[in-house]
Amino acid sequence: MRGVHQLCRINRKHRTIGIGLLLIGALFSEGVPLVSAQQDDEQKGIDQGNYNVKQSIEFGGRFTSISGNTQTYDTFVNLQQGARLLGFNTEMNSLDHHGTLFDHFSASNFGYGGDPNVVSRLRVSKNTWYKFDALFRKDENTWDYSLLANPLNPTTPFVNGPPGYGGTVCTACIIAVSPHNLNTRRKMGNYNLIIRPESSVRFRMGYSSNINEGPAFTTIHQGTEQFLLADVKTTVNTYRLGIDFKILPRTNISYDQIWTYYKGDTGIGDYAQPFPVNPTLNVDLGVSFNAGASQPCAGTFLASGFVNPTCSAYTNGYLDHGRTRTNTPTEQLTVQSNYWKNWDLTARVSYSSGDTSVSGYDQTIVGRESRTNLRNQINTGPVQGRRVAAVADFGATWHITNKLSFNETFHYSNWHDPAQFALSSCSFFSPNLNTAANFFTPSAPVPLTCVPPTGVVPGIVAHNASSYPDLSNVLDSNFLKQEQETNLAEFDYRFSEKYGARIGFRYRHRYIADNFYEALDQVFYPGPTAALAARGSCAVVNPGPVSQANLPAGCTLNADNSISFVSVPPFAPASAAVPPINEYSGLLGLWARPNQKWKISYDMELFSADGTFTRISPKESQEYRVRSKYVVNNWLSLDGNILIWESRNNEFQQDDSQHNRSYGISAMLQPNDKFGMQIGYDYNDVYSQILICYISVAAGQPGPGIQACPNVPGLVQQLSTYTNNSNYGFFDLTYRPIHKLTVRLGANLTGTSGSDLRLDPQELIPNQVTGPLNSKWLHPFGGLEYKFLKNWTAKAFWDYYGYHEDPTYGITGAEAVQDIYAPRNFRGNLYTLSVKYAF
């Protein structure tokens, strides 16, 4: 605790320092427009041997003062307290360009010591001999934003529940952390070597790695939503070999071989069982707690305080893991040539043929699913799949005249992902969590041998009508493919040095195949009655006794009263064909540089398609883009852009319409070497509407103004509208009153307001919290740099991160309980004090 108090004192102290520094900065910048930031004097370095060496190191510490939801702060910012290496740069250049091992060496790093973003870059080269580039990045990914994957539990009390789950208000049922919380680290390395970079034959080698690992929470839907811990571990290694030939004049031919190897070793388990179902067994009831809706089950807690043993829950022992391996070799041939006068050609062909497999797959379920009486289940089986991709590209520019050229770009890609899963599943059933499952000993031949788990004993099996097959072999096979050809033809005409235009047409043809096949080989054991063997795929055709004649095709009634099922036909497609899609775009572009001060461009694309793959993909759209840069004088420049995208898909029962409009303007002022400022504003307007079908009991089925969904009994239909209007403003001011002192002040401010369809406008509102739809995200910053000695600079910077979501209110004026009990707002002050030494 003493340490905490000390930290608080430090925080308060540095907050005061930070505010003081800002005030000083504000005084210096009083009423003066400002300037840019090329503050550092040119580093001259020192000559050592045959090299000129420049180095700088910046080290210091961060101090934080955070209030509100620290989990959201970690999700958005995650800059924490502690010592840091904020930057370390080294550059060496050979004085005579003939260094022993290298002529140029540079290394730069930042973020070491605990920042969520760590980057190291290394570049080494020796004139015409080699070039080596290395880039290493490590990023920490914290996700603890509590709205997604959140059941938004109400505060309904649970009778007889443990503290927090009983009483008048179930505050502990509100999920204050994300059920899909993660805290992973990704390490990415990219290393490239070019040998003889300037020669007519050059060699390239490369290696990349991407490792993502760390703990994460997840959930599984098995009766309720059990809360699981995932040990995330994925690795990708990529190896590249390439050779370039520049033997023909103005022509380069490249050949590359690339091998990518993916390893997925994530394992998932249920390690937290907080509720006792009896004195010796605890269970995990998951994350959904809604007593009014009987979630996780009706009468969740007994008068004894124990969990209702008929509830859906997991006990210790749930496990899900497998080893995923994907090999993807790729070959690529690229040709680039200006060999022929007036022609500029590029072509590329690439072929990948990868294979994927999951070995050692094992999902072990220990617990209970009340709907099916499932008590134990063991799922195993291999996965085999492929990904084959063939890509061919061709680009040509024909310079017809000095002013007119014709551009032709053709892209062909054809990939398909066939994969299959041979699942073997053994299921064991029990009437409650306090009773071990029973297993049936068959006398008829079975397609699969199931070893009963520990504790499962022979006896009458407690099936119900929804129970899974006791034994099941499932072969699922999926085939997804897309073949597309895109052709873009454009004429490009330059009227003069100042004006130009282009007009073109793009055509894309897409053929998508999406086929799913399934073959089943299952056995249904009897119990508690012989008739209950007739369930699932083998439920009796007509009401009455179980007999061979009264069973569906593929079912066989065995002598031991079990029923075997083999799917008929054995391997049937189960999805519809996707009609081919043809897309057409007309393109127009204009640009102008009327004088040396102003340049402006305009782009337009008019798109139409005769089909779409998704409901929200447009059948028609228009896109307009205007960008302008104007240098008013030698100290002021103005930039602006307008981007408008409009689309619609007026298909029956879709009524889709969308737009995304953005208008921005910025100015850069630099009247002299002391002042610099950049200031800007952008407004973004997003709108979408589309008909959706859903069920929401609170909304009524159907309620006033809500009509039934055509073709889907039980659902209602409404026009789902979404608006998102964002105002973004920024400024970044730099002031250098004296040579040794630099003051910086700025801010990035974003305010978002919007609306979307409320599916339960009349109900109290644990659900449909609008969350970030109406929010403010503020990041002002400021600081000082003071050069207190030759080569030494002291820095003090302050960053404020503020996030605020407007609470959600129902039509009765009640505030959403999720917003009351688990708001996601925070305020964070970050102070960074550092010293930089550079020579």
Next chain:
Amino acid sequence: MGVHRKKPGIAFLFGLGFVFVAVVLSFGGKLRGQTPANQTDQKRYVRQTDPSLYVGSETCKTCHEDMPVKGFFKSYEDSPHYVTMLDKKKGPEWHGCEACHGPGKAHVDGGGDKTKIFTFKGVSAQEISARCLDCHQYGEEHGNFARSVHLQNSVGCTDCHDPHHAKESQFLLKAKQPDLCYGCHLDKKQQFNRPFHHRVNEGLVKCTDCHNQHGGFQSRQLRATASQDLVCFTCHTDKAGPYVYEHEVVKVEGCAACHIPHGSSNPRLLIRAQVNLMCLECHAFSADAGGPQATPTFHNQAQKYQACTMCHTAIHGSNSNQFFFTP
């Protein structure tokens, strides 16, 4: 599944038209011959090969060692372009200052007459780019610059690169990313300043990690993975699959069907604030041919079922569960 017959296709017609126009105009030769011999070819840079026109960089240094700014020539010597001085095989038109600025003898003989040598000021982006591409075009990175959106909008090499006064030594950039890109793409700056965003401002990711600023074959000048898959899978490797149970839209339409790639005020960079409202936009109407099914009637949106991804956790694809309940 029957054999699918594709339309002959406008692509084919365009290709045919392209060949026709090419043949007619190339053999006619009229347009090509219209360019006077003494006029600079603005879209293709043709080096003059007469060695007597060149003076060599050491001659340039005599005046330009500290002109126009102090250390001017030294900055060139420390730059990657100095490597042209080390080439022993090619002629003087490929060496040093004159590799870019052209022959300097007339300029020297004219006492430093600026009109006697090529300077990059006031020259069109196309002409500047033609000079740079004469060396740099070869290879996949720059091979499509002639057809890139940048050049088509008169954004040339020196709009981003500054060989003599680079602020960023790698690639001789005028400014660091992303500030350089924000100079024109202000709309992207506002997106990267949303609460949920890719870490471009933080320096972890660069615009050019995902986009090839010099042009390419993909829309939006996007890059691709080594196996020509979606560029997002470069970092988000676990989403690449292939899966037994694919969420088809991921592979067919790409990540942007559900996510705003740069930044968003919505969690997980989703295109909608509520995950269920986003899912329902596609999973709404089971009568769609080949389309996704509507939600079951027990998915009461007033209860836990509004959080779709709470149950459908492996929403990008699964190898073990067709409803994406498990990975």
